[in-house]
Amino acid sequence: MARSTSPSALLWGLFFALGGVALALRLWNPGHPLLIWVTSALLALLVLRVAALVRDWRLGRVPGTRVLLPAVLLVEGLDLVLSSSSEGASNLTLQLRMGTALALEILLLFLAVRAVREARSLPGTWPEDRIASAFEAFVPPRAARLMALELVMLGSAVRFLLGGFREAAPAGFSHHREAALRAILPAVPLMIPGDFLLMRAISSGLASWLRWLLHGSTVYAVLWLVGLYATLKARPHRIRDGQLELHLGLVKSVAFPVSHILSATPLPDFDDDWARHAYMKGMPKLVAKGNAVLELKLAEPVRVLGLLGPGRPAQRLAVSVDDPAAFLSALSQPCA
Template sequence: MSTFAVSRRTLYPAAFLLAVLTVYVTEWVAVSALGRSAYPDLLALGITLDLTVVVPALVYFLLVRGRGWPPVILVPAFLFSLVVAGRFLPADRQQALHVMEWLAAPLELVAIGLVVVKARQMARRMRSAGPADPGTLFERMRDAAHEVLGSRLAANVLAFEIALGHHAVAGWRAKPVAGPETFTYHRRSAYGAMIAALLMVTVAETVGLHLLLQRWSPVAAWVLTALSVYGAFWLAGLYQAVRLRPIRVEADRLLIRTGLTWRVEVPFGEVASLEMLRGGSVLPKQKGLLRAVVLGAPRYLLHLAHPVTAEGPYGLRRRVERIAFTVDEPARFEAALQERVGVPIGGSGS
């Protein structure tokens, strides 16, 4: 069953890329033959239809129906096809393309309308869930987006970006849910000081580079500035996500999180042993090992009886058998874990 699921996940995108590449190569050859054709206008019409109709049709059958992507992607697919057709065809053979371009404006309005409707549906579903832990914003937004959009990939990407932006803008006012079962993991590593230093460096470098590039290319200067601002929002959002999403020892599981980067639920029945690592221990990259720390060295290495799934950014998933992590209050964490699991904590043998 899993083999079929994996093959189905990769089959449709691979078939789409192969089909689109075939269409583009075929039309490139056809364009080069326009000057020798006895019916150049008819050939140009065929090229236009292939690029503006066949390619979006491939998107629909292989990605929307095959992979469950949201139908709204047909609009950017059609607009992109118009741009490609304009690049392929000579200016004197674009009569049919100009007719197709009349559809662009209505489709853009339809796409904007769909986005607004979907956004309102997501907002209603989020409000109906009521107030909740700010650390679960991403999961609540992802579930609402998946229910509205019908695409798990689109829901993960959209929820990650919105949650990151929300944490960057409004996370400063939110307070993490505190209690005997929650454990921070960023204070001892001076993660906040590092983020603050990076933000200051980003601001200083952005201003200097903007003024320097402005002399040669204002467009490049503003593009660089926009990317830098986006990067600063990323840094601020990542820090707030780390602050608002602590590690939790719950009734039946251990929830390990590193901001919005990794999240893994470990049922207590899957805990084989907990190893305490010596200071300065270096864990080499190995298959099945998840290094769930934001900065510095891990303090613990959790060994699992069976692999569990770790959730990463944008819907990335990994099967892990060992998890390296840390907490700011080790004594309290060890007491809480042993109270629920009773697994002894051993020292590192390395």
């Protein structure tokens, strides 16, 4: 049976499509007559969104703070539309926009810092869970989770670069030592100057701010890779209180009783990549490339928590580990 698309998903899809068109027109043809119509349509969708959130708030479905972010976007859009109006009205709109955005940024930063501090005092609770819970007061749960993951990923990268790489990995079954990412990371900084020169050569016709945005995206990608490796190291697989906890850094995680494992074996040999892909189709993969991969077959389906929340139920998992023999031995031992 085909899944039906919710009105909210259609609304957001239309919003981002119009936003992409508006951004393209503003970059390459700011004077295009279609721009004002696209901007007006975006504002109309934002008005509908704000009205729906106010209604849900009145009915007790969402907190009132959920209205703030769409309201800021609406003020931003109004500032663009009213920029051709009188100077007084434009300045008033600018002051309102800057004040609202600054207050929201300060509040979000305060909540993030408080969430991280609280997470340190709560064993078994990951920082991103606490940060996401705080951000859900402002954005939908999936967006809150993505924002929290990005903050923790970048924070892990900075901490790792400032000396965290000297720290020993926590106890558990690691899968960072044999990962291909470990071999790639030392060479990544050497590639940045070449990337900078290449981007400067091929993007000479672009606006300077757009060129710097491209350079910034390269640095961001490097930090993201460093953060991924840091979290791979910081979050090994563990067996605690009869539960198997599996992690792929911040990207994926799942926990279930060890007694639910029917079998744990290495993946079979395949003649080619197509056969491997067909065999693993639909199987959640908590795999760091370069490691040995094991296949776990479960008695009951589980949902792997990914970037956007729980995935589909599955009874087979692909798991990478540095020491497969030790991992398999631990799984075969009776729980205390």
